[in-house]
Amino acid sequence: MEKDGNLKQKKRKREKTPSSSYADGERKIIASHSFSFRIKFVWHNLRGKRPQFIIGLLLTAITSIIVIVNPYMSKILVDDVIRGGKRDMLVPVLLVMSGVVLVKTGLHMLKIVMMEQASQNMLMAIRKTIFRNIQYQEMSFFDKIKSGDIITRTTGDLEYLRHFCAWVTYVTVDMVVTFTAAVVMLVYVSPVLTLALISVLPFILLCSFIYNKKVAPLYRSIRQRLSDLNVGASENINGNRVVKAFAREEYEKEKFSHINGQYMKDNMRAAFAWQRVVPVIDFLAQILTFLTILVGGALCINGSISLGDLTLFTGLTWALSDPMRQVSNILNDMQRFSASADKVIEIYYARPLICDRHNAVDTKERFKGKVEFRNVSFSYAKGPQVLSNVSFKFYPNETIAIMGPTGSGKTTIANLIARFYDVSSGEVLIDGVDVRDRTLESIHRGVSIATQDVFLFSDTVDGNISFCNPDMELEQVYECAELACADGFIRRMPEGYNTIIGERGVGLSGGQRQRIALARAIAAIPSILILDDTTSAVDMETEKKMQYNLQHLPFHCTTIIIAQRISSVRNADKIMILENGSVTIGTHDSLARTNRYYRNVCELQKIEDLPPFEPDEANGSSPEKVKTGFDDAIATEKEVG
C-alpha cells in the first residue's frame, strides 16, 4: 500500500519538472524501498567499521544500565549514612558514585568515538561510491538529475544518514535497554502495577504509527524542497552573468523567495503535524505518574504493596516514560532518514547505461586513427532524428572538417565517436572495431575532444592543461600550450602557468578559454583529435597559426575539425557537409563546385577564386555515392602516400 502511494507521488513529482521527462522510460527510477532495505544499505556501507558500530551499541547498553547504580547509591547515602549515622561508609559510597560517573562518562566518550568512526566511515564509503558513479555516468543522466540535486544528495541527505547511524541507533538501544531494565525490576516488585503502567504503551505505539503515516509524505516533500533550493540557488549562481545582463535581480529574488517560502511552509507543516502528535504521546507517557499514584496508592492502601515499593515505582517512572516519549522523536528521525535514504540509494545504485560490454577490448597501444560510421542513425531521447542512415570513413592522419547548419548533428558525431551516446542503429567503428566493443577507457585514451562549451576547472592553468595526466612534465605543458597558441598570453598573466583560473574559466576571454581547452586536448596525445568549434572565438591570425600547428603535430593523429568558417576548413583533406541528417564529403574545390550549402557559405564569407558552380543535387542526399566516390580514392591515395 505504502509503496503504491509513493510511486504515485513520484510520478506526480516527475511530471512537474519538464527536464526529467527527457529520458522517461529509459531508466526506471526506483521509487521507494522497504525499511529493511534501507537498514541493509546502511549496514552494507558500515563494512570495515562494523565492530566499532556494535561495540558502540554495546557500550550504550552498558551505560544505560550503569545509570541505575547512582540513584541506588544516593538511597544508601541518605538512608544509611546520613539518617543511619554510618559515617565510615560515606567516603566509600561517594567514591563509588564518582567512580560510576567517571566510568559512565568515559564509556560515553568511547561510545562517541566508536559511533563517529563507524558513521563517518559509512558516509565516506557512500560518498565515494556516489562520486564514482557520477564520474562514469553518461551525459543523458545529467539531463535528468540536476547538479543541485546531486549536491543535495551528497550533503543534506547524507547528513540524515549520518544522524541515523550515529544517533538514532544508539538512542534506540538506550531506550529499549532502559525500558526493559525498569520493567524487569518493577515486575519483580508488583506485576499488577507494572501491567497497569505498560498498558499505556500500545496507545503510544498506535499514535506513533498514525503520525508516521501522515508525516512520511511531508518529509518527502521537504526533501524535494531542499533540493529545489539547491537547484534554484546553484542555477542563479551559475547564471549570474545573464541575470545581471538583463537586470533581472528583482525577478530572481522573487523566484528564489518563492522556493524559499515553499521550503519554510513545508517545514512548518511537518512541524505542526508533529506538534499535534507529540502532546498526545507526551501526555500518554506522563500519565504514568498519574497511574502510579492512583493505582499504586490504591494498592498501597489495600496493602498489596508497601510504601517503599511505591517509592521505588515513583522513582523509576521516568525509566518507563522517557523511552516512551522518545519513541516519537525516533520515529520522526526515521522518517527523515527514510526520505533521504531513498534518494541516496537511487543515485548509489544508478549504473551508467553506457558502460563496458562483457569482453570489451581494452587496446593499450595507440589507435591507428580510422573512424567509420556504418549506417548510423541517431536521435536524442524523444527528440527528432539527428542522423539518418549515415555512412562514412575517416582514415588515419587525415584532417577532416565538418560543417553544417545549426543543430545538424556535428557535435553528435563527436559524441558518438567518443561514445557519450550510443547510436540508435548502425555502428561506429574505430580501427574497424565497434566502439561498443571497446572499453570506454581505451576510447577516451585515444579520442580527445576540445568541447564547444569550454569547461575549465578552478585550478591553475598548468593544472588545467595537464588535466589528462597530472604528472606531466612542465616542458610538455609548455609545448602543448605553444601548439595551441596559448603560451604567449599565459606567460603574460600575473602568475603565468600558476595563475588560478576561475570555474568555467571565467576571467578569461572566450578565445583564451578555447585555446587552453585545445592545449588540454593536445596534451592527451590522442590518436583522434576532435575540435568542436574550438576556434570560433579565436582571431583569424591565431587561427592560422593554430591550423599550421595542428598539421604539424609531433604525433600521428586523425584530426576532426567542426567549424563554421571556410578559413577553418578549406585546408582540410576532406570536408564533410552535414545537412538534414545525411552527409556529403568532398574537398574545398569539389564542394565549392557541387554542393549548394558549401557554395552558399563560401559566397557569404566572401571567399574568392571559387570554381564555377555545377550543382550535383544527388550528392546532397546519397551517402552511398559518397562512400564509393572520391572518398575511397582519397583513401587509397593516403595509404599509398
Add this chain to the structure above:
Amino acid sequence: MARNKYDIDEELEKGFDFGKLKRSFVYIKPYKWFMIGALLLSALSSILALVTPTLLQRVMDIAIPDGNRGLLTRLSFLTLGAILLSVVFGALRGVIMSYCGQHMIYDIRKDIFDHLQQLPFSYYDSRPHGKILVRVVNYVNSVSDTLTNGLVNALLDLMNIVFIAVFMFAMDVKLSLIILSGMPVLLVVIFLLKNVQKRANFVLNNKSSNLTAYTCESIEGVKVSQIFNRQQENMEIYSRLNDVYQKAWFKSAYLNNAMSPITENLKQLVLALVYVAGILLISPSIEVGVLIAMATYSSRFWQPVVSLANIYNNFLKTTSYLERIFQTIDEPVDIKDTEGAKEIDNIEGNVEFRNVSFEYEKGVRVLDNVSFTVKKGESVAFVGPTGAGKSTIINLISRFYEPTEGQIFIDGVEIRDITIESLRSKMGIMLQDSFIFTDTIAGNVRYGKLDATDEEVRSACRTVCADTFIEKMPDGYETGVTERGGQLSQGQRQLVAFARTVISDPAVIILDEATSSIDAETEKLLQTGIEHILKGRTSFVIAHRLSTIRNCDKIMYIDKGRITECGTHDELMAKKGDYYRLHNAQ
C-alpha cells in the same frame, strides 16, 4: 584578485567572536514577542513540573497512611491536570519555536541571496560556485535551532540557575559556596577549550565547503573528465578531500563532545564535596534535612549548568556558520547606485569613452586610455586579437565593471549617475556564453521581457531564425531545456539567447560573439533580422568572422588595450594596416 579553488581554505578577514551572535539578534527581533511567549510557556511548564512532586509527597505522607481514597483520587487527578497543562504548554512552545525558526531561516536566506544578486562578476569569478552554494543552503539551515530553541533554553537554564541559587543561599551559605565552587573550574575549562573548539569548527566548515565545491565542479565538468579519462584521479582527489574532511570532523566532534562529560564529572565531584563537608567538616551545625535538601539543590543547580554547556557548544558551532553567512552578506558591493543616481526612461544611444583605463588585477592594464564617441544609431565593431580588451570595453559600457580611470557617458550623462537597473534594462547584452535556464524554451526567451505574450516570443524567435528548429522540437516552444542545454546544440542555445536579447527591445545592443557557433547560412538569414533590429539603435559587435561586421559604421581595431585603427571597412582596407592584414588572413 586572489582566486580560490576547491582545495584552498577560505580564511576570514575578521576575527571570530560572539559579536556575530549578537548580530543575529537582527533576525530574532521580529519574532521577539513569540520568543518571549515561548519563554513564558516554558517557564510555566517547568513550574508545573515542580508541582507534581509536592502532590506526590502528599499522597505518600497523608493519603496513603490515612487510607483516604477520596484524597488519593483528588490528588491523582490534580496531577493529571498538571501534566495535561504542561504538555499543552510544551506543544504550544514547540509550535511557536518552529514558526520562528523557519521564518528566521527564510529571512537569513533571503538576505544572503538578495545580497548575492548585487555582487559583481568578480565575486563569482573568484571562487568555486559550490562554496557560495553551501552558504545559501546548508549553513542557513544549520543555524535556526540554536537561534530559537537554543536561545530560549539558555535563558530558561539561566533563570533556573539563579532561582535555585537564591533558594540555596537562603538555606545554607557555606554549602552553597561549595556547590558554586565548581563554577570557576568550569569557566577555566570553557576558556581553555573555547579557542580549540572554535578553530576545529572553523576548519571543519572549510573542509566541508571544499568538499562540496569539488563535488559541484566535478559534476559540471564530468564530460571533460570522461574525455580525458580522469575519473581515477578525480576519485583520488575526492578521497583525499574526504580524508581531510573526516579528520576535521573527528576533531571537532570529539572536542564538542568533551564538554558534557567534564561538567558531569564536575557535578558529581561537587555533590561529593557537599556530602563530605556537610557530614565530616561542618557536621555539628548542619541538620540532616538541610543536608539532604542541599544535595538535591546541588544536582538541580548543576543540571541547567550541564545543559548550558551543551547549548554553549551549539552556539559555538552556530557562530562559525553565522560567520560565513555574515561574511557573505557583508561582502562589499563594488558596483552600486551612487547617491542621487537617476532612473532614466529613455536612452538615445550616444556613448562616449573618455580616457578610460581598466585593470582586472592591479598593475595589469587591460585597457589603456581609451577614448571614442559613438552617435545614436551607429553600429560599432571591435576586432583584434583575443585578450586585447574587446569584451572589457563591452563590460564597461554595461557597467559590469567600473573603469579604473576615466569616465563613460551615455547621452552625456556619466553612467555612474544612472541607476544600474535602468541602465541595463535599456541595453540588450548578449554575452559570449549563452547560459540557458532550466525552463521551457519560451520561458527562456521571456526572460528578456517577463510579460511578453506568446506572439512576441514567437516573433522574437522568428527574427533570429530560431523558429524553424524550435517548431521541430517535440513540444515546440514548451519544450523543457536544462541548465546544460540538454538537447540543444551550442548554436541553438545561442539563437535562444539571442531571441532573449531581442525581445527586451533595447536601445543599445551589445553582441559579444553572439553568432560564433551559428552556421553561416543561418547567420546570413539572421543578418537580415539583425539589420532590422539594429536600425535606429546603437550597437556594439564583437565577431571574429569579419563578414558579419563589414557593414558596420565604424570598425575599431583593438590591440593591447588601445584602439589602433578606427574607420569603416573601406577606409581601413585602404589603410593597409592591422585590419587589412586580418582581413586577408581569412
